[in-house]
Amino acid sequence: MTVAAAEDPVKLAEFEARLERGETIEPKDWMPEKYRKQLVRMMSQHAHSEVVGMLPEGNWITRAPSLRRKMVLLAKVQDEGGHGLYIYCGTETLGVGREELIEQLLTGKAKYSSIFNYPTLTWADIGVIGWLVDGAAIVNQTMLAKTSYGPYARAMIRICKEENFHKRQGYEICTVMAKGTPAQRAMVQDAVNRWWWPSLMMFGPSDATSPNSAELMRWRVKRETNDALRQRFVNLTIPQAQAIGLSVPDPDLRYNAETENWEFGPIDWSEFQAVIAGNGPCNRERMAARRKAHADGAWVREAAEVHAEKQAARAREHAA
Ligand code: FAQ
Numbered sequence: 532m533t534v535a536a537a538e539d540p541v542k543l544a545e546f547e548a549r550l551e552r553g554e555t556i557e558p559k560d561w562m563p564e565k566y567r568k569q570l571v572r573m574m575s576q577h578a579h580s581e582v583v584g585m586l587p588e589g590n591w592i593t594r595a596p597s598l599r600r601k602m603v604l605l606a607k608v609q610d611e612g613g614h615g616l617y618i619y620c621g622t623e624t625l626g627v628g629r630e631e632l633i634e635q636l637l638t639g640k641a642k643y644s645s646i647f648n649y650p651t652l653t654w655a656d657i658g659v660i661g662w663l664v665d666g667a668a669i670v671n672q673t674m675l676a677k678t679s680y681g682p683y684a685r686a687m688i689r690i691c692k693e694e695n696f697h698k699r700q701g702y703e704i705c706t707v708m709a710k711g712t713p714a715q716r717a718m719v720q721d722a723v724n725r726w727w728w729p730s731l732m733m734f735g736p737s738d739a740t741s742p743n744s745a746e747l748m749r750w751r752v753k754r755e756t757n758d759a760l761r762q763r764f765v766n767l768t769i770p771q772a773q774a775i776g777l778s779v780p781d782p783d784l785r786y787n788a789e790t791e792n793w794e795f796g797p798i799d800w801s802e803f804q805a806v807i808a809g810n811g812p813c814n815r816e817r818m819a820a821r822r823k824a825h826a827d828g829a830w831v832r833e834a835a836e837v838h839a840e841k842q843a844a845r846a847r848e849h850a851a
Contacts, residue, residue, distance in 0.1 A: 546563060555680065571632075572641075573752065575619075575641055576643060578622065579636045581614040581615035584611050584644065588657055607700065614690045619632065637825060645729065645803060646733045649811065653718050655705070656722045658701050662705050666698045666730075666768060678753070705723075723780070728802070734758075765795055766791075769786075782796065783796030784796065
């Protein structure tokens with residue numbers, strides 16, 4: 532018996548009819564338990580990715596090459612923290628608290644995006660993350676802005692606006708370096724070489740091996756498949772690389788005039804599997820940093836709780 536079949540068939544049919552009519556599902560609406568669970572899984576992994584994603588770029592805040600670059604990078608990293616917060620709030624509307632979700636991250640039960648387990652070795656990596664990683668996130672999240680769960684869709688609209696700024700600042704860094712000295716050019720090309728394939732992996736496994744896609748597509752949580760979004764990202768990005776004289780490390784890349792797609796070579800899925808299993812270049816470092824930040828922040832959470840209790844007691848006194 533499937534999980535969906537265990538649900539009240541009348542409610543389930545009404546739910547699916549609403550999706551068919553293009554309506555959004557709101558927190559107080561009836562939803563199948565599996566729909567709720569899938570959203571909690573996906574949204575919490577997304578929120579964790581935003582927060583863990585602050586680490587690779589945070590690494591360069593103290594070493595940004597100018598005050599302007601430092602201010603922009605600080606703002607970007609802060610934005611990522613804000614995105615995490617919106618999405619954790621969205622997940623709370625599904626009845627799961629942030630504390631529980633963070634616990635799942637810190638114990639390794641919940642995933643976060645594979646991309647953030649790679650190191651940021653040079654300043655050019657900051658440009659390439661903005662261009663490729665935020666660029667990939669925009670392609671994925673523009674689709675999610677039309678997802679069937681209202682609070683997630685609305686969070687995505689605002690997040691996408693900010694991601695667009697992130698992408699532009701990254702592409703601008705890459706453009707300046709690509710037009711700079713031979714050493715700067717070599718540095719930005721090296722960064723593209725290291726981040727290209729991991730960026731393609733961000734979209735998840737190929738459709739044929741994606742266990743969640745069919746259900747998520749049926750319930751309109753995902754509006755397009757992993758492979759379709761990956762192809763869109765490649766089609767958008769190759770002309771951008773060409774415009775600034777950079778190349779991607781793929782000998783099989785070629786334009787198919789008939790399909791109007793940039794066809795690309797095979798992805799090394801064994802690398803992807805290793806990274807999501809916790810064995811990427813920086814998985815341990817990232818988790819150690821998150822655990823330390825959580826432990827260091829314990830006193831803030833305790834103080835906030837005591838303060839809230841005092842405020843509530845005062846309010847009760849005034850009311851009495
Ligand atoms: N990394 O069946 P599917 C950003 C897992 S935000 C790690 O295809 P699904 C902003 C997947 O969870 C980036 N794990 O899964 C930023 C599943 O495992 P599970 C994050 C991955 O859900 C920029 C298993 O593989 N964005 O970058 C990955 O249908 C710069 C099978 O996969 C989101 O999370 C991966 N790349 O599709 C921040 C967007 N891919 O849970 C800072 C929301 C797959 O069954 C700096 N999420 N897995 O154990 C999604 O759109 C989807 O969840 C996918 C995966 C597309 C990520």
